[in-house]
Each structure stands twice: as structure tokens, then as C-alpha cells.
Amino acid sequence: MTSFSRLRSFLSALFRRRRLEADMEAEWRAHLDAHADALVAAGMSPADARRRARNDFGDQLRWKEQAFEARGVGWVNGLGADIRYGLRQMRRTPVFTATVLMTLAAGIGLNTAVFSVIDAALVRALSYPDPERVLWITTVNRDLEMVASPDFLAWKEQATSFDGLVAFDFSNYAVTTDDNVVEARVAWVSDDFWSVSGARPSLGRLPLSGEDAVLLSYPFFERAFQADPKTAGRAVTIGGRQVTVAGVLPPGFRPQLTKPFVSNGLQERAVDAYRTMRVTPPTTSGGITRTQAFSVMGKLKAGVSIERARAELETIRSRMKTANPNMPAPPTLRVMPLKDKIVGDATRPLSVLLAAASLVFLIACANVAHLFLARASARRGEVAIRAAIGAGRWRLSRQFFVESALIATAGAVAGLVVARWSLATMVRILPNGVPRLQETTIDGRALALAAAAAIVAALVFGMVPVLSLLKDDARGVLKQALTGALPFAGKLRTKTTLVALEFALTIVLLIGAGLLIKSLWRLTALPEGFHPDRIVTMDVRYFGRAYQDEGARRAHAAETLRRVSAVPGVRAAALTTNADSGTRLIREGDSFPPSRDEEPAFANVTLASVDLAQVMGLRLVRGRWLTDVEPSPTWVINETFARRHFGDSDPVGARFRIGPESFATVVGVVADRKLQRLDAPREAELYSDYPHRLMFGYSIAASVTIDPAAAAAEVRRAAAGVDPAVAVLEVRTLEAALADSIAPYRFNLFTFGLFAAVALLLASVGIYGTLAYSTSRRTQEIGIRLTLGAARGEVLAMVIRQGMTVAVIGTLVGLVIGGAVARVMQSLLYEVSPSDPYIFAAAAAVLLLAGFAASLGPALRAATVQPLIALRHE
Amino acid sequence: MATTTELLQGTLDLLILKAVSLRPEHGYGILLRIQQISRDALQIQQGSLYPALYRLEHQGLIESDWGESENKRRAKFYRLTTAGRRRLRDEAAYWKRFSEAIGLVLAAAPEDV
Numbered sequence: 001m002t003s004f005s006r007l008r009s010f011l012s013a014l015f016r017r018r019r020l021e022a023d024m025e026a027e028w029r030a031h032l033d034a035h036a037d038a039l040v041a042a043g044m045s046p047a048d049a050r051r052r053a054r055n056d057f058g059d060q061l062r063w064k065e066q067a068f069e070a071r072g073v074g075w076v077n078g079l080g081a082d083i084r085y086g087l088r089q090m091r092r093t094p095v096f097t098a099t100v101l102m103t104l105a106a107g108i109g110l111n112t113a114v115f116s117v118i119d120a121a122l123v124r125a126l127s128y129p130d131p132e133r134v135l136w137i138t139t140v141n142r143d144l145e146m147v148a149s150p151d152f153l154a155w156k157e158q159a160t161s162f163d164g165l166v167a168f169d170f171s172n173y174a175v176t177t178d179d180n181v182v183e184a185r186v187a188w189v190s191d192d193f194w195s196v197s198g199a200r201p202s203l204g205r206l207p208l209s210g211e212d213a214v215l216l217s218y219p220f221f222e223r224a225f226q227a228d229p230k231t232a233g234r235a236v237t238i239g240g241r242q243v244t245v246a247g248v249l250p251p252g253f254r255p256q257l258t259k260p261f262v263s264n265g266l267q268e269r270a271v272d273a274y275r276t277m278r279v280t281p282p283t284t285s286g287g288i289t290r291t292q293a294f295s296v297m298g299k300l301k302a303g304v305s306i307e308r309a310r311a312e313l314e315t316i317r318s319r320m321k322t323a324n325p326n327m328p329a330p331p332t333l334r335v336m337p338l339k340d341k342i343v344g345d346a347t348r349p350l351s352v353l354l355a356a357a358s359l360v361f362l363i364a365c366a367n368v369a370h371l372f373l374a375r376a377s378a379r380r381g382e383v384a385i386r387a388a389i390g391a392g393r394w395r396l397s398r399q400f401f402v403e404s405a406l407i408a409t410a411g412a413v414a415g416l417v418v419a420r421w422s423l424a425t426m427v428r429i430l431p432n433g434v435p436r437l438q439e440t441t442i443d444g445r446a447l448a449l450a451a452a453a454a455i456v457a458a459l460v461f462g463m464v465p466v467l468s469l470l471k472d473d474a475r476g477v478l479k480q481a482l483t484g485a486l487p488f489a490g491k492l493r494t495k496t497t498l499v500a501l502e503f504a505l506t507i508v509l510l511i512g513a514g515l516l517i518k519s520l521w522r523l524t525a526l527p528e529g530f531h532p533d534r535i536v537t538m539d540v541r542y543f544g545r546a547y548q549d550e551g552a553r554r555a556h557a558a559e560t561l562r563r564v565s566a567v568p569g570v571r572a573a574a575l576t577t578n579a580d581s582g583t584r585l586i587r588e589g590d591s592f593p594p595s596r597d598e599e600p601a602f603a604n605v606t607l608a609s610v611d612l613a614q615v616m617g618l619r620l621v622r623g624r625w626l627t628d629v630e631p632s633p634t635w636v637i638n639e640t641f642a643r644r645h646f647g648d649s650d651p652v653g654a655r656f657r658i659g660p661e662s663f664a665t666v667v668g669v670v671a672d673r674k675l676q677r678l679d680a681p682r683e684a685e686l687y688s689d690y691p692h693r694l695m696f697g698y699s700i701a702a703s704v705t706i707d708p709a710a711a712a713a714e715v716r717r718a719a720a721g722v723d724p725a726v727a728v729l730e731v732r733t734l735e736a737a738l739a740d741s742i743a744p745y746r747f748n749l750f751t752f753g754l755f756a757a758v759a760l761l762l763a764s765v766g767i768y769g770t771l772a773y774s775t776s777r778r779t780q781e782i783g784i785r786l787t788l789g790a791a792r793g794e795v796l797a798m799v800i801r802q803g804m805t806v807a808v809i810g811t812l813v814g815l816v817i818g819g820a821v822a823r824v825m826q827s828l829l830y831e832v833s834p835s836d837p838y839i840f841a842a843a844a845a846v847l848l849l850a851g852f853a854a855s856l857g858p859a860l861r862a863a864t865v866q867p868l869i870a871l872r873h874e
Numbered sequence: 875m876a877t878t879t880e881l882l883q884g885t886l887d888l889l890i891l892k893a894v895s896l897r898p899e900h901g902y903g904i905l906l907r908i909q910q911i912s913r914d915a916l917q918i919q920q921g922s923l924y925p926a927l928y929r930l931e932h933q934g935l936i937e938s939d940w941g942e943s944e945n946k947r948r949a950k951f952y953r954l955t956t957a958g959r960r961r962l963r964d965e966a967a968y969w970k971r972f973s974e975a976i977g978l979v980l981a982a983a984p985e986d987v
Contacts, residue, residue, distance in 0.1 A: 023950075024924070027900075027949070027950045028901075028921070028924065030902070030943070030947050030948060030949045030950070031902045031920070031949075033947060034902040034945070034949070035902060035920065056919070057920045057921040058919040058920060058922060060921060062921075063921040063922060063924050066922075067925045067928050070925045070926070070928040070932055
């Protein structure tokens with residue numbers, strides 16, 4: 001007897017079951033015929049003979065089952081029956097099935113979604129060739145992370161550690177196609193970008209060195225050029241200049257770049273076109289030196305360590321410093337893998353997110369476990385009867401195994417639907433909430449995770465009650481089952497423990513969500529007189545030769561302000577450069593009081609027009625606001641600036657300057673305000689009258705009295721009408737602009753809020769289920785109590801007390817855990833203490849209220865028991 | 875059926891092997907053969923023969939082919955394989971020893987002890 005023949009027999013049984021069955025039936029028919037023939041030959045009538053033959057043969061179904069068993073495939077046959085039985089069970093108990101399914105779907109779905117987000121953000125490699133060799137390189141001056149062109153040029157010329165060094169930066173441009181003008185995000189990239197990113201155009205070619213050319217991203221090629229293949233090679237107007245479209249990049253080309261500088265005022269978004277950038281040494285004209293500054297990435301030569309590369313770059317820097325002692329050199333050089341930079345600060349929030357998702361999963365498991373326990377108790381009778389009529393332990397276990405596997409599979413499938421939905425929702429409402437969110441998909445690994453989670457969840461928790469049931473004394477249970485006196489299975493302690501655990505875990509999530517809500521509330525708390533939803537903002541960029549003249553730029557700005565102010569529905573329009581580049585400058589010059597805290601003087605500089613204070617609701621503290629017709633340059637400073645540099649003395653009248661520009665006099669002080677980013681710390685701010693300053697672009701902020709969307713269109717038309725060659729970009733309400741700046745907070749809150757809500761629901765279902773079950777088991781006892789004179793109110797209180805005891809214990813335990821866990825969240829919070837007592841109290845109140853509400857249903861049912869019916873119940 | 879002996883567990887396999895060792899047989903024929911050689915002392919439900927047959931076939935002790943029976947019906951004939959022949963020999967020897975031992979025990983008279 002070989003194992004091969006055994007296997008062949010098994011396989012033939014497995015795959016050719018139908019044929020085998022037909023074969024078997026033919027064989028048995030022949031047998032019956034032969035037997036009948038013999039009986040007829042012995043003198044029996046043919047009809048009697050047939051009946052007798054069948055009778056002698058016995059139960060064909062039974063033999064068939066045994067026959068399959070004999071071929072080693074009995075379980076295949078039995079499995080089908082088990083699945084059919086399992087499905088019938090699921091249909092018979094729709095509430096149970098639906099509850100378990102939803103619980104599993106929530107637990108598995110949220111985990112899968114979070115896993116996918118984390119996988120995309122933290123785990124998956126960047127889409128560069130040899131991604132681990134791609135570094136981010138920057139010099140750092142305070143919190144300014146950018147590289148100036150002299151450093152870059154020196155590195156490029158002298159460094160030997162790199163296969164390529166890329167300078168890059170971002171701009172928004174108006175791109176003129178044949179029939180319209182579209183706004184595009186352009187990434188400026190220096191020559192080495194093409195080799196470092198591994199770009200291979202799907203159409204056209206790569207640009208030549210020194211050529212002014214663009215390559216289009218595929219989505220932009222489709223959107224703006226209708227995927228017309230003739231686009232490659234033609235010229236388009238970008239920001240007023242004719243540029244050759246060298247080619248189109250393939251659809252999947254999306255190399256990860258660092259975010260635009262905050263000072264650029266650009267939000268992170270998909271790059272539409274890559275334009276060649278020439279890195280040049282600083283130029284000086286009219287006493288002003290202009291230096292290119294940008295981000296840098298480099299590709300290490302194979303086998304070279306980051307440390308060696310850093311040391312080499314540092315050496316080159318110090319050589320430069322020795323050679324040009326007058327050139328400003330940022331104090332710090334920072335070199336790290338590009339991935340670390342991009343992932344950056346997201347690691348912490350994502351870890352917290354994963355922990356939160358795991359909590360939801362644990363709660364879901366606890367819920368499923370006690371649902372299964374409850375059902376197992378209810379099915380003790382059935383199990384005992386089946387055991388009594390000869391079902392073996394293995395057979396019974398298999399039955400339960402199949403049932404839980406069915407539910408687990410269905411739960412995992414539903415979970416994937418939930419995962420897809422929650423991912424799509426996250427991407428839709430908060431595309432920039434975490435790095436690479438838009439690249440996130442549910443892939444094979446996520447599917448595997450969902451499958452694993454499903455198996456762990458349902459099989460473990462489906463089997464646990466079965467194991468305890470199989471230990472039952474079948475005879476005793478059977479007797480009780482038949483007389484209807486089956487007592488509670490003694491699993492109440494297990495179940496209440498599980499429910500208490502759910503409550504403990506839920507409150508942890510509630511506290512987390514509460515802290516985040518309060519952070520967001522703090523972030524979005526707006527000062528009086530500031531209505532960002534009623535302010536339309538847009539960016540204006542000059543292009544072309546005509547605007548190389550300062551006067552032309554100022555005239556354009558003044559005309560734009562005049563026209564926008566005249567649009568019906570616009571109350572006031574103001575100029576600001578808050579979103580312009582280069583607004584943060586280092587103080588130079590004299591007659592400036594020393595800083596109180598010995599810090600170098602840094603300030604955000606905003607050029608402003610006369611109406612800015614009114615539009616933005618800036619509150620004047622001292623002196624006056626500036627006008628558009630100041631006889632000499634003026635400053636308005638904010639309170640932080642005043643406190644930092646003037647202390648208690650009056651700053652009005654003080655004179656100082658920034659950079660090489662002329663001195664200006666302080667005319668007023670305004671209250672601190674966050675205008676650009678809601679999560680920005682308080683910073684020193686300087687406002688200056690725009691006619692006295694150099695300006696390369698500006699933003700318009702217009703407060704409107706009509707619907708902002710309608711006003712935005714009119715405002716854009718008015719602004720664009722001044723000179724069609726000037727780009728008017730990013731027209732939107734200030735509220736939208738501000739909301740983008742706190743996208744990560746909103747992402748955290750959205751996910752945490754969702755998790756907490758799901759957890760709350762699950763915990764409520766848990767306590768409801770347990771109470772409903774235990775009161776239904778105690779119907780008789782309650783009937784007796786009522787008969788003996790217990791008031792219905794007492795019964796009500798008894799059941800609620802039972803539920804609330806569990807809830808309170810769980811909550812107390814959870815508060816302790818939450819206190820420890822919340823500290824981990826510190827970095828995700830904004831001006832909220834992780835041990836904020838109000839949040840803890842509120843979380844506990846919400847949870848206990850939910851527990852109370854869930855207890856009320858079963859309690860009311862118990863209190864309305866009819867004593868006589870209850871007593872007859874058994 | 876007072877004279878019917880309850881079929882001992884595992885005995886049926888031995889009987890089948892013995893029956894098909896004489897010549898290839900179909901299921902009904904094996905049944906008749908068993909009744910014949912046991913002189914009707916062993917009664918089995920006819921259908922229960924088949925799971926046993928399939929088990930033996932699955933174990934590689936017998937093999938089967940469709941053929942034609944003596945009264946011109948299609949029937950499946952079973953015959954012993956080499957492994958089956960070895961098994962039959964071993965089992966038969968074991969049963970012989972076993973029944974001799976039982977016989978000795980039962981035949982023991984008080985004076986033998």
C-alpha cells in the first residue's frame with residue numbers, strides 16, 4: 001500500500017466525487033438487481049423481491065456517507081453539510097449574525113485601513129531607484145531649512161560621495177494652452193533629477209542640460225492637453241514665458257519630494273509639471289544680492305555611508321567659509337534619508353493611530369467573544385442532544401469551527417468594504433493629513449492582514465465556548481434541556497469581565513478623542529472680528545519683462561486693489577504678502593534695541609495695505625495702523641515683537657531696518673494673531689507699508705458680504721482683468737486656506753473620533769447583550785420576586801445596577817489606563833494638557849451614559865415581566 | 875436468529891479478503907460467498923459490505939474493474955492485490971492463533987489449572 005495510491009484515491013474522491021457517486025450507485029443497482037433476481041428465482045414476486053432486496057441492503061444514505069469516509073474524504077462531504085448548516089444557523093439568528101458581522105467589520109476594517117495608511121507612509125519604500133540611497137540634504141539656520149546656491153554649486157563640483165545632487169523648489173504657475181489658462185503646480189528641478197528619480201518619459205524625451213523645458217505629469221497631460229500626443233515638442237506659455245514641453249512622464253511617475261517651504265505659502269499637492277532649473281551663483285544689482293535657495297536631495301554612490309557623505313559636505317562648507325569669510329553660512333548641516341524627512345513627524349501620530357485601531361480591534365474581539373459565549377450557552381441543549389445521538393467531539397467541534405469560520409470570512413469581507421470606505425473618506429476630506437495618504441491602497445498585504453485578523457478573531461473566540469461546552473456532562477445537560485430547566489451556564493463572570501474590559505478600552509479612546517477635539521477647538525478658536533469664511537484670498541504673481549520694474553509692480557497692485565474693492569459685495573480689499581516667499585528676514589542695521597532674551601531677531605515680515613487691519617480684524621493696541629501714502633517707510637509690530645525687543649518701553653517712534661533696505665519707524669502695535677497657519681506658535685510679526693518695499697508678488701484678501709463662492713469668481717475676474725499676463729492663483733476663502741494648515745490635526749481627530757464612536761457603540765452593544773441575556777435567563781426569578789411583592793421599580797433598579805456596576809468598574813480601570821496613555825499623545829495636542837480633568841470627566845460621563853442607555857432596554861423588559869407567564873415559562 | 879453470530883469488529887475485512895482470494899468477485903458474489911463459507915452463521919446488512927470494500931480498496935489491499943457477471947449484468951469485480959494477499963495471510967495466522975487460544979481457555983478443565 002503506497003501513500004501514492006492513497007493520495008490518488010483521496011484526490012479522485014475529492015475531485016471526481018460526482019463520478020464516484022454515479023459509479024457507486026451503478027454498482028449498488030447491479031447488487032440490488034442480482035439479489036432481486038435470486039429472490040425471484042426462489043419464487044418471490046418481482047415487486048416483493050425488489051422491496052426485499054432494498055430492505056436487505058439497508059440505508060443507502062448511511063452506506064454512502066460511510067463509503068466516502070472509507071475513501072478518506074468523508075469530511076469533504078460533511079463539510080458541505082456543515083456549511084449549509086452554518087448558513088442556516090446564521091439566517092436563523094439574524095440579530096446575532098448581524099451584530100457579530102458589524103463588530104468584526106468595524107474591527108477588521110478600521111485596522112486594515114490604518115495598516116494601509118501606515119504601510120504607505122512608513123513602511124513602503126519611496127518610488128526612486130535604490131530609494132535607500134536617496135538623501136535629503138539641507139543647511140539649517142534656526143528653523144529655516146534650505147540650501148543656498150553657493151553651497152550647492154560647491155558640493156556639486158567637489159563632492160565625490162554622490163551619484164547625483166538635485167536642487168528643487170515649487171511654484172504655482174498659470175499655464176496657457178491653446179484655448180485656456182490652467183493653474184499648475186510646477187516643481188523646479190536641476191539636471192540630476194532625471195537620473196536620481198529614474199524618469200523615463202512615456203512620450204517625448206528628457207530635457208537637455210541647460211535647456212529651459214518642462215516634462216508634464218500624466219494626469220496633467222490628460223487634464224490640460226487632452227492627452228494629445230502632439231503636445232511633446234511644442235511650446236507652451238508658463239508664467240508668461242514660452243517653454244518647450246520636452247515630454248510626458250508615465251502615469252505612475254510620482255517621486256516623493258519634501259513639502260514646499262512654509263514661507264512659500266504653498267500647500268502640498270500633486271506636481272503637474274517638472275521644469276528644468278539652472279542653479280546660478282548669487283547676482284548683485286542695485287545694491288541687492290539675490291541668492292537662489294531651494295531644497296536638495298542627493299543620491300549616494302553605492303557603498304558610501306551617510307556619515308562619510310555628511311563629513312565630505314561639511315568639509316567643503318568649511319573650505320568655502322575660509323575662502324569667503326563674509327558670506328553668510330548657516331550654522332548646521334543636516335543629512336538624512338529622504339524617506340525619514342518625508343515621513344518625519346508622521347511617525348508619532350501614526351503610531352498612536354495604530355494603537356487606537358488596535359484598541360478598537362480588541363474591543364471588537366471582546367464583543368465577539370462574549371456574543372459567542374452567550375450563544376454557546378443558549379445552544380447547550382442542542383449540543384447535548386447531538387452528542388447523545390452520537391456526534392463525536394471532533395464532529396461537533398468541526399461544526400462550530402465551520403460556523404465561526406463562515407462568520408469570520410463574512411466579517412473580513414465586510415471589513416474590507418469598511419476599510420475601502422474609510423480610506424476613501426480620509427483621502428477625500430483630508431488628502432494631506434499624513435504623508436503619502438493619496439498613494440494608499442488596500443493591497444495584498446492589507447488583505448492578508450484582514451484575513452489573519454479574521455481567523456484570529458472568530459476562530460479563537462468561536463472555539464473557546466465550544467471547548468467549555470464539550471466538557472459539559474452531556475446527560476445532565478440533556479435532562480435539563482428536555483425539561484426546559486437549563487440554568488445559566490456559569491459564564492456570566494467571563495462575560496462581565498469582557499464587557500468591563502470593553503468599557504476600560506473605550507474610555508481610553510474617548511479620552512484621546514476628547515483631547516483632540518479640544519485641541520482642534522483651541523486651534524480654530526477665532527478672535528472677535530475675524531471671519532475667515534467671509535474673506536476671499538488669492539495670490540498674484542508677476543511674470544514677464546514688464547514687471548522687472550518696481551514701479552510697474554506697485555502700480556499693478558494699486559490698480560488690482562482698486563478694482564477688487566469696487567466689486568459689488570466686497571466690503572474691503574487689502575494687500576498682504578503673508579503668502580509670499582522670502583518674508584522672513586534677518587535683522588540688519590542699527591538703532592535697534594537689544595533683544596531681551598539674547599535671541600537673534602527674527603520676524604515674519606508682511607507687507608500690508610491700509611485695509612488689512614480691518615479685513616483681518618487686527619486689533620490695534622498702541623499707536624496707529626499704517627496707510628498706503630506714508631511719507632517714509634513705517635512698521636507696525638505685534639505684541640510678541642514689542643515684548644521681545646522693547647519690553648515695557650513704548651516702541652512707537654523706534655527706528656530699525658531689516659536687510660539692506662531703508663530704516664522704518666514704528667507707528668503702532670497690534671495684538672498677536674495667527675494669519676497663516678493656525679497651529680503656528682506665537683511669533684514676532686512686522687507689518688510694513690507696501691509702497692516702500694520690494695515686492696515680487698502679493699496676495700489679496702477681500703472681506704465680502706455676499707456668498708464667498710460667488711464673490712470669489714467676481715474678484716478673480718476683476719484681478720485678472722488688470723493684466724491677463726499676471727497669474728491669479730489659489731482663489732479661495734481664508735477659511736479653506738486655514739483649514740489646510742491644520743489638516744493633520746483634523747486627520748487625527750477624524751480617525752480618532754471614528755474609532756471612539758465605534759468603540760462606544762461596541763461597548764454599548766456589549767453591555768446590552770449581556771444584560772438582555774442574563775435578564776432573559778432570570779425571567780423566572782424575576783417573576784417570583786414580583787409575585788412575592790417586589791415593586792417593578794426595584795426590578796428596574798436591580799438590572800440597571802447590575803449593568804452600571806460593570807460599566808463603572810470598566811470606566812474606573814479605563815481612567816487609570818487613559819491617564820497613562822494620554823501622555824503619549826502630548827505631541828498631537830495643541831494647548832491642551834494630556835491630563836485635562838474636564839476631558840476625563842466628559843469621557844467618563846459619555847461612557848456611563850451610554851452604559852445606562854444600553855442597560856435601560858433590558859431593565860424595562862425585566863420590569864414589565866408578567867409574573868404568571870414568567871412562572872409558567874419553564 | 876439465535877444462531878447468528880454478531881460480526882466482530884474487523885472480521886468483515888478478513889472475510890472479504892478471504893472471499894476475493896478464491897477468485898475475483900463482485901459485491902453480491904462476495905456476500906453470497908461469505909454466507910456460504912460461514913454456513914450462514916454470519917449475517918451482515920448487505921449494504922454495509924460496500925464501505926468495507928471501499929476502505930480495503932483505499933488501503934490498496936484489493937482492486938476493482940468493471941466486468942460482466944455470470945447472468946450478463948455489468949458488475950464491478952474485486953480481486954486481491956499482492957499487499958492484500960500478504961495481509962490475508964497475516965490476519966488468518968493471527969485469527970488461527972487467537973481462536974486456538976480461546977479454544978484452549980474454554981476447553982480448560984478444573985484439573986488443568
